[in-house]
Amino acid sequence: MNVTFTPNPYGSEVVIGGGAIPSDDPEGKEFYIKTERTNYFISSPTLPPTYEIKYGAGWSPKEAEVRGTFTGQGYGRIAAYIDYSNTMTALEYDGSTAWAVRLDGQIIGIKNGNFENVTFGKWDAEKTIKTYNQDGTSTTTTESTDQLRLADATCYPGAAMDNIAPRCDGRIETNIPLFLTQAEAQEYCRTGDTTGILNGDVPVTPNVYDYYMYNRITTTVGAGWDIENLFRYKMNSGKRLAFYLSSSWGIDEYDRVLVGSDEIEQSYKGDYYGQDPFPESNEIAMRALGEQRKMQSGTTYTPVMYETNIPTFDTLAHAQNYIDTGDETGIIDKWRTDDVVPGEIGDPTDTTEQGENGAVFSYGGGMFRLSNIDLAKFYAEAFNTDPNVMQSILDGLQLFGSNQINAIHDVMYIPFNADDVATLSSGNDIYLGSYKMTTLTGDRVLKNDKLINMGTHYFAPPYGAGDHRNYAPLCRIFVMLPYAGTHELQIDKYIGKNVTLKLAVDLTTGAGTYFVLSNNTIMDSFDCQIGAHRAITAVDHAQHVAAVTNAILQTGTQGIKTVAGATHAINPAQAATASREASKTSLNAAGLGGVVSGAIGTVVSGFQGMQSTIDYPMTERGSFNGFLGMFDVKSPYFVFCQMKTKQAQNLIAVKGKPSAAGGKLSSFSGYFEAAAVDLPSFSGTEAEAEELMSILKGGIYID
Amino acid sequence: MSVSLTLYKNTKLPNHTSRTLNPVAALAVPDNVIEKFDLEDPVIVVKNSDYMSFANGGANYMHLGAPFNRYYFMGTATAGADGLTRIPCHVDVLKTYLQEALNADVIASRSSSNYEIGLEDPLVKVLKGYNYNFSKFNYTFTPEAGQYILQVGGR
Numbered sequence: 001m002n003v004t005f006t007p008n009p010y011g012s013e014v015v016i017g018g019g020a021i022p023s024d025d026p027e028g029k030e031f032y033i034k035t036e037r038t039n040y041f042i043s044s045p046t047l048p049p050t051y052e053i054k055y056g057a058g059w060s061p062k063e064a065e066v067r068g069t070f071t072g073q074g075y076g077r078i079a080a081y082i083d084y085s086n087t088m089t090a091l092e093y094d095g096s097t098a099w100a101v102r103l104d105g106q107i108i109g110i111k112n113g114n115f116e117n118v119t120f121g122k123w124d125a126e127k128t129i130k131t132y133n134q135d136g137t138s139t140t141t142t143e144s145t146d147q148l149r150l151a152d153a154t155c156y157p158g159a160a161m162d163n164i165a166p167r168c169d170g171r172i173e174t175n176i177p178l179f180l181t182q183a184e185a186q187e188y189c190r191t192g193d194t195t196g197i198l199n200g201d202v203p204v205t206p207n208v209y210d211y212y213m214y215n216r217i218t219t220t221v222g223a224g225w226d227i228e229n230l231f232r233y234k235m236n237s238g239k240r241l242a243f244y245l246s247s248s249w250g251i252d253e254y255d256r257v258l259v260g261s262d263e264i265e266q267s268y269k270g271d272y273y274g275q276d277p278f279p280e281s282n283e284i285a286m287r288a289l290g291e292q293r294k295m296q297s298g299t300t301y302t303p304v305m306y307e308t309n310i311p312t313f314d315t316l317a318h319a320q321n322y323i324d325t326g327d328e329t330g331i332i333d334k335w336r337t338d339d340v341v342p343g344e345i346g347d348p349t350d351t352t353e354q355g356e357n358g359a360v361f362s363y364g365g366g367m368f369r370l371s372n373i374d375l376a377k378f379y380a381e382a383f384n385t386d387p388n389v390m391q392s393i394l395d396g397l398q399l400f401g402s403n404q405i406n407a408i409h410d411v412m413y414i415p416f417n418a419d420d421v422a423t424l425s426s427g428n429d430i431y432l433g434s435y436k437m438t439t440l441t442g443d444r445v446l447k448n449d450k451l452i453n454m455g456t457h458y459f460a461p462p463y464g465a466g467d468h469r470n471y472a473p474l475c476r477i478f479v480m481l482p483y484a485g486t487h488e489l490q491i492d493k494y495i496g497k498n499v500t501l502k503l504a505v506d507l508t509t510g511a512g513t514y515f516v517l518s519n520n521t522i523m524d525s526f527d528c529q530i531g532a533h534r535a536i537t538a539v540d541h542a543q544h545v546a547a548v549t550n551a552i553l554q555t556g557t558q559g560i561k562t563v564a565g566a567t568h569a570i571n572p573a574q575a576a577t578a579s580r581e582a583s584k585t586s587l588n589a590a591g592l593g594g595v596v597s598g599a600i601g602t603v604v605s606g607f608q609g610m611q612s613t614i615d616y617p618m619t620e621r622g623s624f625n626g627f628l629g630m631f632d633v634k635s636p637y638f639v640f641c642q643m644k645t646k647q648a649q650n651l652i653a654v655k656g657k658p659s660a661a662g663g664k665l666s667s668f669s670g671y672f673e674a675a676a677v678d679l680p681s682f683s684g685t686e687a688e689a690e691e692l693m694s695i696l697k698g699g700i701y702i703d
Numbered sequence: 704m705s706v707s708l709t710l711y712k713n714t715k716l717p718n719h720t721s722r723t724l725n726p727v728a729a730l731a732v733p734d735n736v737i738e739k740f741d742l743e744d745p746v747i748v749v750k751n752s753d754y755m756s757f758a759n760g761g762a763n764y765m766h767l768g769a770p771f772n773r774y775y776f777m778g779t780a781t782a783g784a785d786g787l788t789r790i791p792c793h794v795d796v797l798k799t800y801l802q803e804a805l806n807a808d809v810i811a812s813r814s815s816s817n818y819e820i821g822l823e824d825p826l827v828k829v830l831k832g833y834n835y836n837f838s839k840f841n842y843t844f845t846p847e848a849g850q851y852i853l854q855v856g857g858r
Contacts, residue, residue: 195841292816300816363858370851378853400856409854415846431857442853454842466821474829482844501840507852531852617833630846638838644830655826657818659811666805670815678808684800687743692796692804699813700797701719 014082016198017173024077024192026109032067033080033105033148036171066148068125070118076279077192078109078118080176081185105149107176110189123148174199192498195455209268210235215288216305221652225304229285232268239263243288243312244319245332254287254301256312260323261286291661294669305466351520354451354502361445365409367507368430368442369418375411377440382408382432396435405537407432412510412531415482415630416452421505423447445507451515454501454636459494462642469645470495478618480637481514483629484528485621489516493523501636505530514636528623532630548626617641655699665702673699705731707768708747710777712761717776720805722798727760738789742771747790754780754788765792774798 109118179185184196209232216225243256269281292302313319318330397404428444430437500517510531516524535541656671674696711724739746775792
């Protein structure tokens with residue numbers, strides 16, 4: 001992609017190439033940076049036009065490459081950003097001086113939670129510089145270095161001096177994830193967020209672990225946690241881990257003990273949020289707490305997070321049997337473990353693979369990116385008043401018969417840089433039929449082959465992992481996608497996950513499709529119309545108007561999302577409550593352009609007696625059409641609609657919380673309300689037994 | 704034959720497993736003190752003057768020995784013209800059978816000690832209105848400074 005630096009009124013362009021590779025755990029990996037400096041010249045009113053400084057001390061065209069292995073230990077990720085500093089350096093020509101803004105590169109990494117400059121001293125690298133001379137020859141030097149930096153073929157894209165307009169175009173190619181700003185590079189190092197990456201997608205790092213255990217334990221519910229065991233384990237090939245329930249219930253032990261730890265090849269300990277892999281560790285957590293326990297000390301320990309794919313067995317013998325044979329006899333709370341024995345049809349996978357458009361547009365009709373100035377030139381030439389020119393054009397359009405105007409297929413306005421979605425070639429001739437335009441050239445679209453990656457962000461559960469208040473109807477999320485409208489997302493798909501947005505655009509029509517990914521897996525997609533077409537003929541105009549009008553009419557009468565020409569993806573909210581949708585569609589629009597909004601009543605189970613209707617918090621709508629979309633939001637927004645809830649501070653002590661636990665009554669403490677009771681032995685009367693069970697179901701305090 | 708009768712002042716509610724029992728009186732009473740011989744709902748008959756002394760001690764709870772071997776809540780006493788006070792009682796099954804109850808196999812619907820925060824809780828009150836929180840992805844379209852795509856037929 002091309003990057004034009006600002007503030008820079010001189011139009012210097014630097015082409016970014018290469019292709020980022022995962023930089024997490026960079027030790028021992030090979031990285032490179034290649035730079036090229038081209039088209040360096042100065043123009044000034046006091047000098048001959050385009051006074052070109054190409055050859056001279058320090059300013060010759062250069063190609064530089066630094067390639068080496070990273071030797072720094074203990075780093076998480078490394079990234080590079082283009083240090084667009086205002087360091088001034090003198091540029092001499094003809095005895096006068098000018099100033100230029102230096103362009104340099106910085107490489108940072110994160111180690112022990114701190115950002116460090118890893119440009120220097122952590123590389124086993126080799127640097128090659130090729131310098132071109134005026135006579136066409138070149139000189140190449142090679143040397144070993146412990147640095148990896150861009151400065152050796154620096155681009156100087158701008159100047160601060162009056163009447164001086166230096167320009168230096170260039171090329172930077174690297175496989176280190178490259179960002180324009182330091183902030184973006186730091187965010188990538190910290191979380192893996194690829195927003196703003198210049199050299200393409202970073203491939204997903206495959207999991208280096210087999211098991212994970214995320215366990216946070218508190219002595220005071222609602223006040224954070226006191227003990228944290230966040231671990232991932234890589235096993236020796238084919239080996240298993242398991243928990244078994246400890247025999248001492250609530251006295252001095254957690255309720256789960258790990259078996260099979262001697263076959264752990266590597267342990268990873270670390271932050272639950274977004275970092276993959278965790279740093280390597282010499283620790284192994286041998287116990288976990290899955291249920292609240294009152295310890296012998298009298299302190300009650302409560303798990304506020306317990307997520308694992310390590311299965312739990314009722315006895316040590318069953319757990320050991322599972323380790324040895326894979327037999328799941330005695331497995332318990334299998335329903336609590338994440339992604340253990342998921343449904344599978346085909347081979348299990350962590351990602352959904354997206355395709356790439358391989359169609360080539362280099363020939364047989366052209367697609368060109370033009371500025372508004374070039375477009376004006378095009379129209380001026382195509383509708384030239386000079387009869388000779390007009391005749392030449394008509395001669396070139398003979399194949400179009402009497403419909404010569406049909407040689408102009410489409411003019412479409414796009415609100416983004418075509419380089420983001422296509423591979424272009426600059427300075428190409430534009431042919432109308434076989435007539436070659438003489439007053440302009442254009443950037444030709446060779447392939448419409450790129451996805452726009454809008455970045456990845458982690459969605460932390462608002463109330464902490466597992467809390468029912470994180471989910472509908474108490475918490476809902478909507479996404480406002482530019483040109484695609486506002487849509488509700490099913491929150492379960494994204495909570496606690498890395499959420500990525502990608503956009504594919506069809507430059508031939510201006511249609512787009514947003515992909516919403518959860519942990520690199522496509523979960524939702526939404527179609528839209530981004531490009532707005534300029535009519536060439538009256539027929540075009542009538543069709544464009546009809547398309548926009550029909551879309552508005554459809555939105556108005558249906559009251560929901562679909563717009564003519566933009567198919568709508570499955571909306572899980574619709575699928576979940578058909579009655580709600582029926583209520584919605586029964587409200588017709590007030591008129592042309594009207595969109596149904598507002599409160600639709602629905603009864604939500606579990607809230608009887610509380611609140612019998614839940615208002616629909618956001619109005620959904622579908623894609624825009626025509627130029628109206630240009631007034632839509634410019635960036636994707638997520639809207640979190642959270643109902644205000646109130647829970648008594650002493651609720652747990654006075655009335656407990658919903659439970660599905662079972663066991664002996666003696667294993668519970670505090671408030672207890674039974675859903676079912678069985679008395680293995682009872683020495684009283686039948687009436688007393690019934691009364692006792694009734695009391696237990698009515699709620700008691702075990703104190 | 705006599706039955707041991709121990710009177711207490713209890714200060715714990717019936718739905719607690721523990722009882723705070725302050726002794727008031729311990730008696731060995733003849734059978735005819737028990738007017739209604741009912742294991743679950745006996746009626747105790749005592750002289751008015753005896754009842755007054757029990758009441759002054761705050762007696763509201765009782766244990767009857769064999770053949771009852773049960774704990775009882777004392778109900779509202781009724782003084783009779785015959786100089787006797789009748790006290791209806793009801794068995795405290797939770798205290799009497801506590802060990803058997805603690806040995807019961809149960810499934811909880813609510814619990815202070817073993818609960819699941821992922822289960823919906825109807826006791827979480829929902830207030831009117833929503834909190835709206837906007838967050839943004841940092842990709843920006845440029846409709847104010849877009850580009851044109853020209854499609855032509857030709858070479």
